[in-house]
Amino acid sequence: MPREFVIKVPASSANIGPGFDVLGIGLNLYLEISVNIDPALAETSKQDPTNCILSYEGEGADEVPLNSEHNLITRTALYVLRCNGVRVFPEGTQVHVNNPIPLGRGLGSSGAAVVAGVMLGDKIGGFGFSKQRMLDYCLMIERHPDNITAAMMGGFVGSYLRELSALETERKEIPLSEVLPEPAGGVDTGLVPPEPPVDIGRHIKYDWCKDIHCIAIIPNFEVSTAESRGVLPSAFTAKDMIFNLQRLAVLTTALTRSPPDPELIYAAMQDKVHQPYRKTLIPGLPEILASVTPQTHKGLLGICLSGAGPTILALATENFDAIASEIIKRFAKENVTCQWKLLDPAYEGAIVTEK
Template structure:
């Protein structure tokens, strides 16, 4: 393990999935980060799996710090065990600094999975390419929109090929919270199955440089399983065509400079997931229907970020006024929010030696 004793950092951006009509299809990497600082010490020779964890940031009171329970290190152990490595290098210390709000629709679990796969590849000196690391992330996450944006960067469309059940049912494979319990990742002593090659495929779209994302982040969580639970099992042909038409326009409209507010606003409408999630998020319907480019200069479109409750407003200017209007709508419902202006992150997740 030539790299196993050199300290390094892993910096992983958050992501917003769905983006209007692109349910489970498109994702956008954005400038809130999960950062791992990995060092090596002789201070804890008896540490479980040779790994100690410290944590700061969002979720500090709830995130487990045992290597086989924490999603990041559990994922790394899965990658290592696929290569017949049972533990981290001796003395591994992982300091996690997480600025991504948990359970808010900004891809926190996807970022953790990406960070874990990169951690396993780096400490194991496995030399996995980003494309191969994507196969590992998709064995764990199974929804490619968030993890693809986080790993690869930019505004991306993606799909996951259908997997043979025998490739996914082994209990050694850890699962993120998107999937139901049991969480998996159990250490049975067996070597876990390596993911098939090319599970997921993606394409990067352009992004007009004028467009920024205003994230309005409420102070409550919506579990992904809950948000998926309110969706219907079947959709009408009319609603599916509605979304497909708009998605086909949106992926090009967001590349055009200068952006066309009216075209983008109409192309960001959705009938597949947002109408069904309005019961989970106070003020969502009012925000989506009452704020337009005509009423708020600089606004291009508004959508639910991922499963919510974060609201994403795409805009070219007037960020504070747009944010304050959405904050006021939430305040009427007794919901406190914070807001941030975020930039697209084009380079995706990165490993840097210290």
């Protein structure tokens, strides 16, 4: 009998002002994976080395690989399967990806793909892992718990990586090439990848004031995470770290209060750890962050880079079009065009539904 199910994973915004590598929000813009496993399609699926026929639409359709050993979603699923004694997808597996999340723009596109892949592997293998256990597999591949946790768990979250003991692993960082070995020309090496320790990441889900909405202003160019991390200093001053920690302590509660306090939130979303150093990668960034305020735009609560950028995240209660238009206009001065989306937190996070 054919079997069908759908996996939906939200986009995410990370860092959120002073919360560098700590805070994340799952957003209701969903990567959707439609899976059909039909034995009648077995011969067709054998065209792929692991029995998975991929199709793709949406953002990145011209650049995303459709070979299951190269595509991040299916490669991640194979990692989960092979950790648990399953080498390939069932014969007759078809996976269709519909992705509205822009690639390389600071909205967690790779994190969503990793979460989708882990959930795909769990569902196909019938392992029945909890979300917390699936998070371990995700964090073996993408070591940014702010994005990953927001996408998997949903809502407004704070997270960190637990310091692992020597018994669990000798290294805190395990290269992607080891977790997900490069395909060997379609030949299965039989190697079993390293299984994740338990509870690599810890998190807490904060409340969120339902009056607060998220405006994502998305410029038409990409900034890679590696590039954006490359401009950061190797060490920070105590003064700058204290500046961020003070505001972080206030912000996580300020965003839960109704009605929200614009002056408090705007000040608490200031940052001295990553945004000042990324201005060289994002034209007009300092001017945008400094000039769009609750005083200049009614309804605005706070503004920051989304993840590594270049997307700008503005939190607001009203006047969304005017706020977005002002930021787009300021980007236009730098000859950068943008689109914008009005989003809300995705409270449930990633979900799987049977068809």
